[in-house]
Amino acid sequence: MNDPREVRRAIRHGEHSGHTAGLAPGYVQGNVCILPREYAEEFALFCERNPKPCPLLAASQPGEAQLPSLGKDLDIRTDVPRYRVFRNGERVEDVGDIRALWREDLVAFVLGCSFSFEQALLEAGLRLRYLEEGKNVPMYRTSIDTAPAGRFRGKLVVSMRPFKPADAIRAIEITSRYARVHGAPVHLGRPDLIGIEDLARPWAGDPTEVREDELPLFWACGITPQSVLLDARPSLCITHAPGHMLVTDLTNASLASP
Amino acid sequence: MNDPREVRRAIRHGEHSGHTAGLAPGYVQGNVCILPREYAEEFALFCERNPKPCPLLAASQPGEAQLPSLGKDLDIRTDVPRYRVFRNGERVEDVGDIRALWREDLVAFVLGCSFSFEQALLEAGLRLRYLEEGKNVPMYRTSIDTAPAGRFRGKLVVSMRPFKPADAIRAIEITSRYARVHGAPVHLGRPDLIGIEDLARPWAGDPTEVREDELPLFWACGITPQSVLLDARPSLCITHAPGHMLVTDLTNASLASP
Numbered sequence: 332m333n334d335p336r337e338v339r340r341a342i343r344h345g346e347h348s349g350h351t352a353g354l355a356p357g358y359v360q361g362n363v364c365i366l367p368r369e370y371a372e373e374f375a376l377f378c379e380r381n382p383k384p385c386p387l388l389a390a391s392q393p394g395e396a397q398l399p400s401l402g403k404d405l406d407i408r409t410d411v412p413r414y415r416v417f418r419n420g421e422r423v424e425d426v427g428d429i430r431a432l433w434r435e436d437l438v439a440f441v442l443g444c445s446f447s448f449e450q451a452l453l454e455a456g457l458r459l460r461y462l463e464e465g466k467n468v469p470m471y472r473t474s475i476d477t478a479p480a481g482r483f484r485g486k487l488v489v490s491m492r493p494f495k496p497a498d499a500i501r502a503i504e505i506t507s508r509y510a511r512v513h514g515a516p517v518h519l520g521r522p523d524l525i526g527i528e529d530l531a532r533p534w535a536g537d538p539t540e541v542r543e544d545e546l547p548l549f550w551a552c553g554i555t556p557q558s559v560l561l562d563a564r565p566s567l568c569i570t571h572a573p574g575h576m577l578v579t580d581l582t583n584a585s586l587a588s589p
Numbered sequence: 590m591n592d593p594r595e596v597r598r599a600i601r602h603g604e605h606s607g608h609t610a611g612l613a614p615g616y617v618q619g620n621v622c623i624l625p626r627e628y629a630e631e632f633a634l635f636c637e638r639n640p641k642p643c644p645l646l647a648a649s650q651p652g653e654a655q656l657p658s659l660g661k662d663l664d665i666r667t668d669v670p671r672y673r674v675f676r677n678g679e680r681v682e683d684v685g686d687i688r689a690l691w692r693e694d695l696v697a698f699v700l701g702c703s704f705s706f707e708q709a710l711l712e713a714g715l716r717l718r719y720l721e722e723g724k725n726v727p728m729y730r731t732s733i734d735t736a737p738a739g740r741f742r743g744k745l746v747v748s749m750r751p752f753k754p755a756d757a758i759r760a761i762e763i764t765s766r767y768a769r770v771h772g773a774p775v776h777l778g779r780p781d782l783i784g785i786e787d788l789a790r791p792w793a794g795d796p797t798e799v800r801e802d803e804l805p806l807f808w809a810c811g812i813t814p815q816s817v818l819l820d821a822r823p824s825l826c827i828t829h830a831p832g833h834m835l836v837t838d839l840t841n842a843s844l845a846s847p
Contacts, residue, residue: 496776503758504765504773515762518754520778520804546778589847 338578343409348427350574360576361388361441362553365569368393371438373481380478384555386443386511394435401579407439413572420564425572443512444553447583451505457498461539469533470552474526485559489549493541499548511586518549596836601667606685608832618834619646619699620811623827626651629696631739638736642813644701644769652693659837665697671830678822683830701770702811705841709763715756719797727791728810732784743817747807751799769844776807
């Protein structure tokens with residue numbers, strides 16, 4: 332499926348419930364967070380203060396399931412292939428549709444994801460080892476504090492991709508143009524300086540080899556807001572299930588600054 | 590002296606014959622290479638093929654001493670405070686004026702210099718240790734080949750500035766916007782991977798400490814074309830003397846891409 336509307340229609344009608352990786356290539360896929368209104372303002376502020384881990388693409392009005400800036404037909408209650416429901420910070424279930432859970436006070440947030448800048452890296456001829464190995468990108472909790480907002484606070488989570496030095500410079504140049512999807516890395520080289528003890532033991536995802544002539548590059552990761560959100564134990568929080576993203580009508584290229 | 594025209598006038602009239610560092614702040618200072626026409630086409634091609642070490646800002650017509658794109662009144666025979674004259678690749682003298690040496694077949698090249706991007710680094714709050722220590726930036730010959738053009742060929746020379754990882758990323762982001770003055774670094778981290786054996790022993794300039802929590806960043810250096818030029822032993826070559834640059838009417842800011 333190459334057209335984002337076609338992808339959303341298939342998901343909406345229960346014809347696709349799997350991962351979205353590789354679907355509608357060239358179009359932005361977003362991380363989803365749905366919260367009751369009483370948390371929404373603080374969460375919006377948290378995103379504003381932490382744009383690298385929380386690049387906000389769109390937020391709905393309370394009770395409104397539409398996000399027209401991301402797709403005219405888009406309905407946040409049906410268009411994600413798999414949702415994860417948390418109550419008081421505890422995961423309670425995964426579901427394929429949240430119409431039954433929808434309430435007039437819910438606000439949907441859609442955040443950018445590294446898929447967008449990874450496309451630009453691949454188009455520039457850079458290689459992503461975790462993709463070539465068919466694994467998930469390794470993620471690490473760091474000692475870097477996010478900027479708190481109300482009840483939301485916590486440590487920055489980063490994803491790691493290894494590159495040779497000249498490619499590392501290219502990767503920084505390219506991703507710095509993608510401020511709306513995490514932007515440039517937050518750190519490179521020495522993991523110990525940001526509280527990562529062992530690259531071979533990621534907090535999430537799979538370990539990726541860093542070869543002798545390579546440097547590890549660390550990008551702010553879109554898991555950060557989820558980790559911060561759940562620590563705040565909101566009465567209700569609905570996210571996409573990992574890898575089951577919201578496919579939007581925005582092109583990755585449209586997110587790049589010139 | 591804050592105005593570039595004022596600086597050039599003082600130099601032209603012999604009232605200033607020293608270094609140009611700190612003069613006309615905010616304005617581009619250029620590296621100068623003057624060659625007989627028979628070498629000019631190959632040198633222009635060498636610059637085109639090696640834009641990082643040889644960021645060409647302007648070239649004159651043969652025999653013309655004016656470079657109006659860099660300054661309406663500019664005269665390349667009188668407006669550099671100190672010239673260095675080489676014959677067959679050997680340094681023969683330093684002079685304050687080259688009107689007596691001027692010929693109808695000479696072509697002047699002006700290349701961008703790292704002063705321009707260093708201003709942007711300082712304005713972003715980054716610190717340049719060699720400046721704070723009142724030294725010259727350390728320069729190293731690498732094992733990286735330049736792209737040859739006719740008689741011009743040789744190894745890339747780089748300058749080194751140390752930064753902590755987060756500042757290193759900022760420095761790459763900032764200098765990548767200055768493609769007309771060397772652009773982003775060519776290497777970072779491991780000096781041995783580009784043939785530098787000992788950071789404490791630069792090929793030119795002064796050694797600069799790289800602290801335990803820092804990475805060395807390596808930029809293509811404007812000394813590269815001079816080194817390549819002299820290896821080709823042209824019958825005549827006139828350059829600026831180190832630190833005695835051509836002050837132009839271009840602003841550093843005008844060289845940045847958006």
